[in-house]
Amino acid sequence: MVHECAVLELIVISSLNGVLFGMLLFLLSSGLTVIFSMMGVLNFAHASFYMLGAFFGFQLTKWIGFWPAFVLAPLLVGAIGMVVERYGLRNTHKHGHVAELLLTFGLAFAIEEIVSMIWGRSPVDYRVPALLDFPAFTIFSTNYPAYKIFMLAVSVVIFVALLLVLKRTRVGLIVQAALTHPHMVGHLGHNVGRVFMVVFGVGSALAGLAGVIAGPALVTQSDMAASLGPILFVVIVFGGLGSLPGAFVASLVIGLVQTFAVALNGSLASVFGPLDSPGGPSALSDIWNVTIAQVAPIIPYLLLVIILIVRPMGLMGTRES
Template sequence: METLALGLFNGITYGMLLFLMAAGLTLVFSMLGVLNFAHTAFYMLGAYFGYTFSQLLGLGFWWGLLAAPVCCAVLGALVERFGLRHVLRYGTLGPLLFTFALDVVLVELVTLVWGKQPVSYQVPHALDFALFTLYGIEYSAYRAFALGMALVVLASLFLMLKMTRIGVTVRASLSHPEIVNALGHNLPALRAGVFVLGAALAGLAGALAGNMLGTEPGMANQLGTVLMIIIVVGGLGSLAGAFVASILIGVLQTLAISSGLSWGDFLGPLQHWASLFVGTGTLSEPLSRYATLIPFVMVIAILVFRPRGLMGKRE
């Protein structure tokens, strides 16, 4: 129960942070038809902006948390206006190459400005305490705050897309862009706004996760593959699917890492038959050693049995 409680709490928190990034990536793909390989670079910049404003400039964590998504949104607006908008005319390959190159450039710029070593982005003192204790395990108040922030953003995103005129226009432009354009809506500005929103969400996720998961130049590459897996597992263009896939991957990975079980314990009565194929040495290895493979196993299973994803639509 201790392992399960700890794994569920931390897994849901991690999954919600993944969804903050996956939501922006999914919206950008839906609106522009572009898989933005530079999306994780905005996540990395959000962590560094949060660190810079809160600690280097001494403005405090809350100003850093506010400044990070704003700075990423401004940078996203510049990238869309002076870069991405001009390469969309070249079909799928142009935007992919552009965003891939942009990711490399942003990582190198971060290395030049802040260095190659991790920076000491710290949890704010106001939230650096145990919120409650369950089964002898202390739960961090900051992790609970990060989870609450992610839930607030999720609810706000849902209400904006479902209840507002802008949200209705965005949803309509996903399936019928020609009609939306004919009705007089500024489709390029709408697409730019979605790209800026995606960059801001990634920056917010970075500012929230940087002091929990570490802030260093390699953090962009660590999550890039996982994010691509999330939108494939959830279904390309499906926001609800991205949410489900984020929670699944976050919880399953965290449970595997925190579990002290071996493969033999996990298989139970089947371990005798499994030992005939893989040997007893493999069965004695802990599950945590293979936790990083969980997203890849999930995406392989999805591509084999349900290629359109959990909630994707067949086209």
């Protein structure tokens, strides 16, 4: 009975943690999905915009408080994104997607250095606002802070709002149409260039919003972009390029998989018994003894490679690139 209780506790808590982490991933990758699906640009600087959001959030919180920062910082980041699109990407567009991607690659380098020039390289003291600094509820004597629930709520609101805008509004229809038939949309008299600029701005603003929110929960420092960048690509490619629900599902899957991988402490050795290797440590014995928890963070990459080989359009995508 005690044993069953512990298993139940583990499952409930891991699911909760998994959902919370997954929603954070979605918050981060929603902007990237919007940009990628619209413009086909793999924005390597997306995580840098997220970092900018966190640092703007930190600075504005210091000056005018968290809630104004919560609104202003994403707008600032969005404005920067629009400038980047207007004066950078638009000029590069004619040279193809590789050139665009490399532009954002260089941008990521520059932004990281600029951020560390201004705010230094040590983590800054960016705190959860006092209004949300209390445990929301307790399950199995584990507290869940209100701030995490707030993050979850924001993610869900963004998901629903984006979905509504894309599916139900005129703007969304143009965006959807430009996704598949950019020339046609252009011929119909829409300014595709401006649509792109706005889309890139909105995507960047979403990254900025993620930064403002995730900054206090994680560590706000100048290498936070580099450590989170690649996993975002995994999410959007895994979910399917251009599919918002796909990114949502992929975020949840990756969040849950990672969390449960940590919770399950198994290794091949614990399942099949210790390896009978006479020759001391070898590559096989290394693999044999490694626990699932140890490899948890590389599981997403494994999933990515597998899904791309099996289903190149991703989980819920409709086209390949």
